[in-house]
Amino acid sequence: MKHFLTLAATIILSATAWAQKDLPQFGKIDKADLEKKNCDYDKDAEAEMLYNMYDFLMDVNFNGLTVDIRRHVRIKILNEKGLDRANIKIPYERAHGEELISKLEAQTYNLDASGNIVVTKVDKKSIYDKKRNSLVWDQIFTFADVKPGSIIEYKYTLTRQSPTLDDWYFQRSLPVRLSLCRFAYPNWFHFSHMAYTTMPYDSKESPDGGRIVKTFTMKDIPALRDEP
Numbered sequence: 115m116k117h118f119l120t121l122a123a124t125i126i127l128s129a130t131a132w133a134q135k136d137l138p139q140f141g142k143i144d145k146a147d148l149e150k151k152n153c154d155y156d157k158d159a160e161a162e163m164l165y166n167m168y169d170f171l172m173d174v175n176f177n178g179l180t181v182d183i184r185r186h187v188r189i190k191i192l193n194e195k196g197l198d199r200a201n202i203k204i205p206y207e208r209a210h211g212e213e214l215i216s217k218l219e220a221q222t223y224n225l226d227a228s229g230n231i232v233v234t235k236v237d238k239k240s241i242y243d244k245k246r247n248s249l250v251w252d253q254i255f256t257f258a259d260v261k262p263g264s265i266i267e268y269k270y271t272l273t274r275q276s277p278t279l280d281d282w283y284f285q286r287s288l289p290v291r292l293s294l295c296r297f298a299y300p301n302w303f304h305f306s307h308m309a310y311t312t313m314p315y316d317s318k319e320s321p322d323g324g325r326i327v328k329t330f331t332m333k334d335i336p337a338l339r340d341e342p
Contacts, residue, residue, distance in 0.1 A: 156289035161196030168295040181274040200257040208251040220268035284332040
């Protein structure tokens with residue numbers, strides 16, 4: 115069964131801001147993750163998604179309504195079959211400027227012969243956009259120096275000109291150690307959710323000044339693989 119949240123909302127506008135102080139920090143890698151050889155809760159995995167995070171911020175300012183969706187993904191490559199995970203496509207709606215991708219950072223982590231962590235950044239010049247259809251484009255890049263044992267990590271911000279909410283899928287084609295989605299919105303924004311899952315998940319809601327923050331997390335999620 116696919117484990118996910120479906121989301122719906124209506125809005126009355128307000129000004130708000132948001133900081134990501136409690137999210138895992140980009141670039142801070144645990145050496146033990148680089149040394150690990152398999153996924154504890156999914157032994158057949160070719161790679162493991164260590165973090166999969168979605169941070170939804172609604173903001174109203176003098177330019178009108180904008181939505182920033184901040185994504186942060188970290189993947190451990192476990193064997194040769196997992197090397198394809200180093201090829202990334204980020205879809206976005208570009209036909210009428212509905213969405214914009216910015217602040218993209220991506221890098222590979224390896225251990226050298228002395229056990230030191232070596233970082234290889236994705237060259238900005240190697241990132242390009244390709245048209246998928248009349249509405250959707252993909253921003254495409256490939257991590258460098260990837261091999262079994264590597265960790266790859268990327269983050270970006272997708273800015274959207276409407277308050278559209280995406281369904282969030284906890285379960286993916288790779289096992290996921292920690293899946294987190296969070297929504298920050300004005301306290302008179304009306305938000306509802308429905309979870310479709312047989313696995314336990316945590317949800318929290320807390321006020322933060324003139325806004326509400328809802329957080330949903332699930333841990334150690336086995337992969338949902340394609341069947342023949």
